[in-house]
Amino acid sequence: MTVATPQPLCQFQVPETAWVESHLPRFTGAERDAVIQRIKTLLKERDAVLVAHYYVHEDLQRIAEDTGGCVSDSLDMARFGQEHPASTLVVAGVRFMGETAKILSPEKTVLMPTLEAECSLDLGCPAEAFEAFCDAHPDRTVVVYSNTSARVKARADYVVTSSIAVKLVEHLKAQGQKILWAPDRHLGHYINETTGADMVLWDATCVVHDEFRTRGLEELKKAHPEAAVLVHPESPAGVIAQADAVGSTSQLIQAARTLPHPTLIVATDSGIFYKMRQAAPDKTFIEAPTGGHSATCRSCAHCPWMAMNGLHNLLQVLEEGGNAVQVDPAVREGALRSTQRMLDFARQQHTAVLGHGDA
Structure with missing residues (x-):
């Protein structure tokens, strides 16, 4: 490559x-x-x-x-x-x-x-x-x-x-x-x-996707060990490597519906949460972190x-x-x-x- x-x-x-x-x-x-x-x-x-x-x-x-x-x-x-x-x-x-x-x-x-x-x-x-x-x-x-x-x-x-x-x-x-x-x-x-x-x-x-951070996601996963990570493949390789599901927006919504995890950390544009909540109304959704520790916004995924x-x-x-x-x-x-x-x-x-x- x-x-x-x-x-x-x-x-x-x-x-x-x-x-x-x-x-x-x-x-x-x-x-x-x-x-x-x-x-x-x-x-x-x-x-x-x-x-x-x-x-x-x-x-x-x-x-x-x-x-x-x-x-x-x-x-x-x-x-x-x-x-x-x-x-x-x-x-x-x-x-x-x-x-x-x-x-x-x-x-x-x-x-x-x-x-x-x-x-x-x-x-x-x-x-x-x-x-x-x-x-x-x-x-x-x-x-x-x-x-x-x-x-x-x-x-x-x-x-x-x-x-x-x-x-x-x-x-x-x-x-x-x-x-x-x-x-x-x-x-x-x-x-x-x-x-x-x-x-x-x-x-x-x-x-949007380039701003998701590997270290921040690692720390968020530690804080929510019950969570699955859903990642769009426009994200950096270190973020994708931590994913339980990688896919397009439609594929991630399907994963939100079918995965058994009660909490989902989502690394894509936050606009997707409207449809994800329809697909899995009983689950908790968390935006994946962006920008790093020095950023003014810890998750600006829109x-x-x-x-x-x-x-x-x-x-x-x-x-x-x-x-x-x-x-x-x-x-x-x-x-x-x-x-x-x-x-x-x-x-x-x-x-x-x-x-x-x-x-």
Whole structure:
């Protein structure tokens, strides 16, 4: 395995979650109820469906549930939007999720509460630098995480989410293929350790998961010996090594439901707790520690860009119709090819599991 740091890497400024949340409009109880009801009415009037990620505020997740929308990880968000008959998709998440919806459903209007909600992995993998990186390794199959721009997806052979990344790389390894992986180096390292594939890794990280700390987690486990540890594979290797379950957001929610432990320490974005508490209402959930002993926050596990999605801008986009996601048609063609391969592979895996279960 080789971890390369191509130049130039994108430089970006991360908004502080506390700043974002302090600048969101505050609603009283009655105002909040009225806004939520207005959003539900507008979704119906505009033939729109809300597709929300696990990491956005629970108010938005609840609205999606109540109105026949979707709350899920990026793979199921993509599938749901493609298959749903609504003419408008409202994607509550970060920009690449809106782009993916548009890639798969170009005939539909795709709106987002804000187009400023970025992703550090997307920003950390600028297309021109990535294309040069691919040119330098022409013998490798290019596999990119879904947390990337449409243009990066267009250069890839396969797009994956964390839920199917290991299985896809295992599949490619069995065919004798060598892998170029981007952008998350922690997830790439985890895939490499799990599969033993010949991999070259792009060097980028998630601003949330990269902050989980090995020593802090060790100390928290000592304080809660009854707890299981659930870890997203975008986390550092020392954190993953302590996990009782490693997986995508959907897989971690399933682990929360099935593990026998009464207490769960969770190393992923804290927005997931809304669904975890639904899955396991009798269990106690603890955020994994971030930042170390000198940090001002002992656990700051919430994406600042996800925090930009709120009731106020969801209502605004439904009332005004702005924030439409656009993808260049030429770019979309290549991005659709690699993204559709992801969906087709996921369907094959699902069919194989069902077939094995029936046998």
